Amino acid sequence: MDDEETLAAVNEQLERVGDYELYDDLGPVDSWEAFRELPFLTGKDLKADYDDHAPEGSLYDGAAMMCFTPLGDDLAPVFDTTADLEWQAEANARAFERAGIEAGDRVLNTFGYHTFGTGIIVQRGLEALGAEVIPAGPGESEQAAATVSEFDVDALVGNPSFALKVGDAGASVDTFVGAGEPFTSIPGMREQVKDALGADTAVDYFGTRQILPVAAETENEDGLYLLDDYALVEVVDPDTGELLPFGERGELVVTHLKKEGCPLVRYRTGDLAEWEQRDGEIVLPDGVIGRTDGRLKVKGVKLYPESLGTVLAGFDGLTGEFRLEVSRPESTDQIRLVVEGDADIDELAAAVKDRLLVAPNEVELVDDIDETGVVDERY
Structure with a gap:
């Protein structure tokens, strides 16, 4: 029409x-x-x-x-x-x-x-x-x-x-x-x-x-x-x-x-x-x-943490559990992503950047994650 x-x-x-x-x-x-x-x-x-x-x-x-x-x-x-x-x-x-x-x-x-x-x-x-x-x-x-x-x-x-x-x-x-x-x-x-x-x-x-x-x-x-x-x-x-x-x-x-x-x-x-x-x-x-829901503004970009679920589901070795940490140790936002399971870390980081439109500063894989969700330490 x-x-x-x-x-x-x-x-x-x-x-x-x-x-x-x-x-x-x-x-x-x-x-x-x-x-x-x-x-x-x-x-x-x-x-x-x-x-x-x-x-x-x-x-x-x-x-x-x-x-x-x-x-x-x-x-x-x-x-x-x-x-x-x-x-x-x-x-x-x-x-x-x-x-x-x-x-x-x-x-x-x-x-x-x-x-x-x-x-x-x-x-x-x-x-x-x-x-x-x-x-x-x-x-x-x-x-x-x-x-x-x-x-x-x-x-x-x-x-x-x-x-x-x-x-x-x-x-x-x-x-x-x-x-x-x-x-x-x-x-x-x-x-x-x-x-x-x-x-x-x-x-x-x-x-x-x-x-x-x-x-x-x-x-x-x-x-x-x-x-x-x-x-x-x-x-x-x-x-x-x-x-x-x-x-x-x-x-x-x-x-x-x-x-x-x-x-x-x-x-x-x-x-x-x-x-x-x-x-x-x-x-x-x-x-x-x-x-x-739960959106954040990080490095000047609107970031939607819930969209990570579809990214993680594309990796067979991941459980889907994650913790997204946002901090500002000096004057620049920092993103650290902790993910439960096993995957190629470079491929995972690239997929996360593509979905979030902003690259994480650090991606860590763990066998067992103790806390999930979003942790915003900037404020």
């Missing part, structure tokens, strides 16, 4: 949400500048709304399906109308088609069907594409592998970690679509999944239960392209809320363009990503690479 079409879709959505108490009549906007003056919506805002209008929240106005999503320490309801389910199915059908799944393909769906409802949302998208779906859910990997072999399954969709188990149990498919946990943001994970499944293609897919889908890779495996007629994405500075230019990384903010039940406008996801523009399309080249 071009800017004019997208702004028109934004105004249609603002009209849909106009009667909801949570939004207090946001009204139409006549420019992107005006749109970015609209307030952000946070998880804390949603939690307060559910508490004040228990149990459904003020965004409830009847639905065709109710599911749940984690929100803080609780589960919060998510509502979809009949129109929502149709819009989601259309968007997901396009995402799966671009990923390489074709009408007539037989697909094993290992996303969960209970509580969160991801499995049924994905199934509707596959059905809209014309694929044949086996609703397996995240059950026994050996049983899933047997089903793949016996019924000549073409594609597998689900969590990458479960796909590895299914592949190790002997399954082979042409195409894998992974979501629900870090995937291509972990160095080497795509290759591991492809090797395990004997797959020609393994692509990443991103969405939250409230906004599903947001972006997905094509069969070219070159980053996640936004589903820009279904959801509008911004990448903002998590401290100032200012829109960041392409090439920068920051917090993903997402707005529904087509949603009646639980519509979200300028919702701060807390997810960390970089964005870029290619031939008029917006891409998240590395998908979601971490969270913006």
Whole structure:
């Protein structure tokens, strides 16, 4: 969609949400500048709304399906109308088609069907594409592998970690679509999944239960392209809320363009990503690479410690446990990273620099780490 079409879709959505108490009549906007003056919506805002209008929240106005999503320490309801389910199915059908799944393909769906409802949302998208779906859910990997072999399954969709188990149990498919946990943001994970499944293609897919889908890779495996007629994405500075230019990384903010039940406008996801523009399309080249929680400013650079998890997961000999120490012994910030396990220290330091955008002054490997997390000794 071009800017004019997208702004028109934004105004249609603002009209849909106009009667909801949570939004207090946001009204139409006549420019992107005006749109970015609209307030952000946070998880804390949603939690307060559910508490004040228990149990459904003020965004409830009847639905065709109710599911749940984690929100803080609780589960919060998510509502979809009949129109929502149709819009989601259309968007997901396009995402799966671009990923390489074709009408007539037989697909094993290992996303969960209970509580969160991801499995049924994905199934509707596959059905809209014309694929044949086996609703397996995240059950026994050996049983899933047997089903793949016996019924000549073409594609597998689900969590990458479960796909590895299914592949190790002997399954082979042409195409894998992974979501629900870090995937291509972990160095080497795509290759591991492809090797395990004997797959020609393994692509990443991103969405939250409230906004599903947001972006997905094509069969070219070159980053996640936004589903820009279904959801509008911004990448903002998590401290100032200012829109960041392409090439920068920051917090993903997402707005529904087509949603009646639980519509979200300028919702701060807390997810960390970089964005870029290619031939008029917006891409998240590395998908979601971490969270913006606990960010620090070190050596003039915003540093996101939680993004280290996807880096460490790419090294087989590491446990994933780490301690990041920041100090200022004189006038310059110093970064020391202590990691549990074994790895090539030069390769690890290079990978950490690539992800954090700042080089650690020291990387130490230990057999057993006594304290994990972030230690900021500068103040």
